[in-house]
Amino acid sequence: MNHPCFQTGGYFRFIDGWNLFTTYWAQNEPSRGQPCVNVDVDGKWKTALCNQTMNSVCMKTTEVPPPTEAGHSGVCPDHTTKIREHSFFMTPDSDETFAWVPFRDHCYLFMTDESDWPDAASSCVRLGGVLASIGDPAEQRFIKSKVEKLKDSHSAFWIGLYKTHKGTWLWLDKTPIDYVNWARYEPDDDTYGTVHSDDGTWRTGHRWHTRAYICETPKEITEQLPTVAAHKQEGTHQRHHVHSALVVVLVLTVLSVLAVTAFLLYKKSGRPLPTFDNPLYFNRERSLQPNMIDTSQLVGNAEVEENPEPIITL
Incomplete structure (x- = not known):
């Protein structure tokens, strides 16, 4: 029966894209010039011409081949x-x-x-x-x-x-x-x-x-050393952070000097320092205070109004 493997580009691969991780070749196999493979009743793989007619076995799966490794990093040993x-x-x-x-x-x-x-x-x-x-x-x-x-x-x-x-x-x-x-x-x-x-x-x-x-x-895999460009970029970032810190310190210093100068000038003018004055608070208190009026007069007037004197006409 046919085995789902054939020769592509000079080497054998499964038709679903998987590489060969293990092989079960028969004696004196694989043979050059016979690009298709069949498995014998004893489980051994044998090459054959692809136009030969044999029984076949089909397989269905959802698994996909692993990605091919890319890149060939590393160095060779010394002499x-x-x-x-x-x-x-x-x-x-x-x-x-x-x-x-x-x-x-x-x-x-x-x-x-x-x-x-x-x-x-x-x-x-x-x-x-x-x-x-x-x-x-x-x-x-x-x-x-x-x-x-x-x-x-x-x-x-x-x-x-x-x-x-x-x-x-x-x-x-x-x-x-x-x-x-x-x-x-x-x-x-x-x-x-x-x-x-x-x-x-x-x-x-x-x-x-x-x-x-x-x-x-x-190849021997070695740790990647920082490049000259990386060193330059790192130095640029460090200088940028130093400059930013100096600018912040300078601004804070100027603001502090201005605040102290303003305080001294205001104190030298002799005017009292401003206090907290909430107009809502003080207006509310004024609205609650009684008017400075002689209440005795109000009482007297009320009594007169309630008991008016008779008007005597001549």
């Missing part, structure tokens, strides 16, 4: 010194220094001293990395551009590809194999993988073969 195995004919002066070469989020060492695959793998570990894996066409082109410059002196370089006792090919760094660049008639019965410097294709090699090799390590 690495490889200590040679000293013998009667070699001295410590024969140690060599190699520079890591950056590409995307990894760094690479192209070691030109030849070793068998196990020794090359151990050497990469001592240098802080692992035998390189190749995950997509862009990384393949990068490695090919480097090794082809050395094709006159080195025909092939070990990479971290090896075959298990079950016949399954794996990457030493546990990267899923979702891209292959095997040469024609490869892989064969040999155990380890190489990249040839003349055309960049992958071929197999025996353990006793000696080859140059490629180490790989992730």
Whole structure:
């Protein structure tokens, strides 16, 4: 039955956009030139031509693939010194220094001293990395551009590809194999993988073969240091705050001097200081005070009005 995975852009991806996080390839798989994948009754994945007719399994889900990581920040390690195995004919002066070469989020060492695959793998570990894996066409082109410059002196370089006792090919760094660049008639019965410097294709090699090799390590993530522009901007903000504080202090000082001067001048004039005078309050009190009138006269007048004297006419 068909497996919902096919080869796009030179490497295998699921048709719903998910990357391959684990793989279950059968022996000597995946094969170059057969872009579609089917799963056998034993659960192993096998490549095939897409026009072959098979049973199929459909799946429906609401999950979406995670976003692709963007950016390749970080730096490569400093120059690495490889200590040679000293013998009667070699001295410590024969140690060599190699520079890591950056590409995307990894760094690479192209070691030109030849070793068998196990020794090359151990050497990469001592240098802080692992035998390189190749995950997509862009990384393949990068490695090919480097090794082809050395094709006159080195025909092939070990990479971290090896075959298990079950016949399954794996990457030493546990990267899923979702891209292959095997040469024609490869892989064969040999155990380890190489990249040839003349055309960049992958071929197999025996353990006793000696080859140059490629180490790989992730970039080192460092804390971002403030830039000169950031320092300048920070200094500008600090100067702005200092100037604002000085202006506030100056204004308060001037206001204080004016207030003291006004107080002294008013006191020198001899006029009494103004007091609190609420017209509503005092008007209310005046309205409540009785008029300054002789109440005895009012009473007398009232009595006269109530008992008026008889008018005597002559």
